[in-house]
Amino acid sequence: MTVTGQEITDYVDRVRAALADLPPARRDELTEDLAEHLAEVAAEGEGALVDRLGPPEAYAAELRTAAGAEPGGRPVRLRRLSAARDNAVTQLRLLDRQLGPVLGHETVSDFLRPLRPAWWLVRGWLAALLVAAMTDGQVGLAPRLGTNTSAGLLVLIGAVVASVWWGHRSAGLTGWPRRLHHLGTAALLLFSVAVLAEVDQRAGGGSPADYEQVAVDRRYDRIEDVFVYDQQGRLIRDAQLFDQNGVPIRLGWPNCLDSSGAVPAPRNAYPYCPELAPFGPPEAPSPAPPAPTESATPAPTPTR
Known part of the structure; x- marks a missing residue:
């Protein structure tokens, strides 16, 4: 029956x-x-x-x-x-x-009962992540206390050991201790959902083309062109900029029209629009020196 x-x-x-x-x-x-x-x-x-x-x-x-x-x-x-x-x-x-x-x-309980030790390990890991999040405010797959990875590892080991110890002793709880145990378990499960959502958001950024370009210094956000002058105040054409590693520096966007009436394509040579130089008109490029020509020379007179 x-x-x-x-x-x-x-x-x-x-x-x-x-x-x-x-x-x-x-x-x-x-x-x-x-x-x-x-x-x-x-x-x-x-x-x-x-x-x-x-x-x-x-x-x-x-x-x-x-x-x-x-x-x-x-x-x-x-x-x-x-x-x-x-x-x-x-x-x-x-x-x-x-x-x-x-x-x-x-029963479902019969299926889950052998998985309890695995849950104890996961519970310790979640508890360590929660401690790291409350301390540093950062959520990730590995607990970190600020920039100290070793301290986060110690917290993880301690949390796992404590979770296993508690798992062996929580079966006989009754009354309010049992209720607090269930409440803590529910809180960790909700926190695990938040961790998965945070990790998924970071991993779902897509390809590098989807990233927005962010300027380190906001002063350079509105640059349209770059004009380079020598010590005599003369505008240098086709100047190229590189950082300390030899990587080209690209700034601005053409704000003028070329001879064909189109906006010139950005390139790693400045200025884009020399006619818009802020200090005086651009100098015309210096003419190339004339190529040397062969001059007729009298043939040497043989001496006796």
């Missing part, structure tokens, strides 16, 4: 009803994990819960005795909310059993 979700819900309701004389907070503390525990018991074998655990009232008495809870005489409150929570837990357990065969296991 397979235990149904309704049977679990009814059992929880009867246990809570038997503890109705306790303060609501105390009763909720005693039964917060009851639906999950009953679902685990139901998954371990066959038979009704009443046959395996006894009547709900007897189970409630055992809970009361184990916790040393005395009757409080306060009215029952928030029963609907608690019942809805217990029902949600029960439905998740049923969904766990229904989706298990899709993964080749009886």
Whole structure:
């Protein structure tokens, strides 16, 4: 006989009803994990819960005795909310059993249980990234504390060791420690989504052609042409600029028309528009020196 979700819900309701004389907070503390525990018991074998655990009232008495809870005489409150929570837990357990065969296991939990050590490692890595992000404000695949990679590596090792240690001890948590554990896990999962989004944004920049050109000094953003003068104040034509590594420096954009009425193409020679020189008209290029010509020379007179 397979235990149904309704049977679990009814059992929880009867246990809570038997503890109705306790303060609501105390009763909720005693039964917060009851639906999950009953679902685990139901998954371990066959038979009704009443046959395996006894009547709900007897189970409630055992809970009361184990916790040393005395009757409080306060009215029952928030029963609907608690019942809805217990029902949600029960439905998740049923969904766990229904989706298990899709993964080749009886339950999804059976599939995930051997992967817990891997999750402990990933959790430590995410915790180290979170510490680095809170310290330096930078998010990446490797934790860094400022520019110190070694410190980030030490944080990563410490976080992984702490996560593995905590993983071996978190199974027996109950009450508020268990809730804080689940809350921390959810926070790390949300942070992992943010990390993936940041990495995807950086990796999706595309080809170098998609990058925008950014000037180091904003003063040079509006340069249209470059005019080079010698010490005598004469404009130098076809001047070329290079940096310390021999890489051509390209500045500006032609803002004039050539003899054909078209804008001249940018090139690594300045100025583009010599007629727009700011200091005096450009000098005409000096004429080339005449080529030497052979002159007739008298033949030497032989001497005797």
